[in-house]
Amino acid sequence: MGEARGWVWSGGREPEQLQLSPLQIPEPAPEEVIVENRAVALNPVDWKVLPSTTLGWQPGHVPGVDGAGVVIAAREKAGIAVGTRVAYHQNLEREGSFATHTKIVAKALHVVPEGVSFAQAATVPCPGLTAWQAIDKLPVEAGRDVLVIGGGAATGNFLTQLAVDSGYRVWVTASERHHPRLRAMGVAGLCDYHDAKWRMGLLDALQRTSGSGNLYAAIDTVGEDHARTLAPLIGYNGHLVSLQGRLNTPPMPGFTTVISLHEVALGAIYRYGSELDWQKLRAAGQGLLGAIAEGQMQTPEIEPFDFEDLGNTLARLKAGRQRGKLVAEL
Structure with missing residues (x-):
């Protein structure tokens, strides 16, 4: 489908060891889509998992859990149209959001309403859905x-x-x-x-x-x-x-x-969640994005950063030297 770029992991434990590399845009499976990312948000989990030996990553893996963008390819079973604006929280075991393009299962997508920017939408999935799960307890x-x-x-x-x-x-x-x-x-x-x-x-x-x-x-x-x-x-x-x-x-x-x-463990839904669990999670995500669109909920204070400097910015997050939610717009 063409070329992309992304920050890849090659076994290093530190964010500065991630490397920006050319990639191939993947082909979606029947229930998957390809999202062309327009915003990528950083979360603490993104640096915490780098030393992990339990996720099955191989050198060249793209980390990152949160992104927002536009669906540019989708198979029929995905049930979502090309051109749809979406936000998502990716499975840690899959290729992630630290790239220009991400392949993801359609059930993990949240449609972004008009009036909500991609940068705002990218702040929602990991922190917003984690917060919703906590309150739901x-x-x-x-x-x-x-x-x-x-x-x-x-x-x-x-x-x-x-x-x-x-x-x-x-x-x-x-x-x-x-x-x-x-x-x-x-x-x-x-x-x-x-x-x-x-x-x-x-x-x-x-x-x-x-x-x-x-x-x-x-x-x-x-x-x-x-x-x-x-x-x-x-x-x-x-x-x-x-x-x-x-x-x-x-x-x-x-x-x-x-x-x-x-x-609370948001990512565990990929292994243990039922269809009902996914329905509730999608409804929660749509509720959060809808409330933001209507001015009834505030996103975190956004601190922009350059996608070309993602590795160093993730290191800054690890060191606690950020003042807001770190988001790169592509």
Whole structure:
């Protein structure tokens, strides 16, 4: 079908070792399409998987999970027309989004509405759908107190808005520069995680506002060790949702607050998801994109970068030297 370009992996553990190389545009299988990428978004998982030995990558593999673009080729069983604007979250085991063209199964596509740019659309799949899965874990009890960790990051951006929209009283940790944006989303309170005493301040605020002095749920975006520190903040029959890893041992003694533990792993749907799971995920993606188109939801703050500098930019993300959601437009 012609030539493409992409950033390929040759066994290196570091983002700087990715190389921009010429590629062949692949042919789609019966239920697949070829997307000509117009925007590529970077996510932490993109650098975290580079040292992995369990994904079956061979030298020349193209990484990357999130992209948005136009369908330029589709087989009949794909059920989607050439020319459709789409966003997607790719299977980590398949050739990814760090290229001008990506082959992907049609069921993983989300149609991008008019009024939503490709750059905006590319910010949605990994952080937006992860946030939706996290909120979906909670039995809805409007008015209860929910804590979102890391509201300034892309996933936290979507978590905060979805939690507020679900009717929860939402508390968020974020650095102070994000506070005005988050406050405008309707949160109940903000904590600066640089303050070592933010947990004590949160408990005091909960006591003043609800009288309970504890949370209904906490959603952690940092990791297992950090998630464990949130468990004492959660009240009886509450919920702890972990987006980075899982808690393999209970964080609280038995017969105490009996909180429920939840893990989120968006990419696992490729191996374990049923058709109903895919239907729900597609509906969630369309809902997020539709809300953005209607001005009812904000995408993360976008920090543009040059596709020609993707390897170095991914290294910058790994080092935590970005200020927004890194997106390259092609």
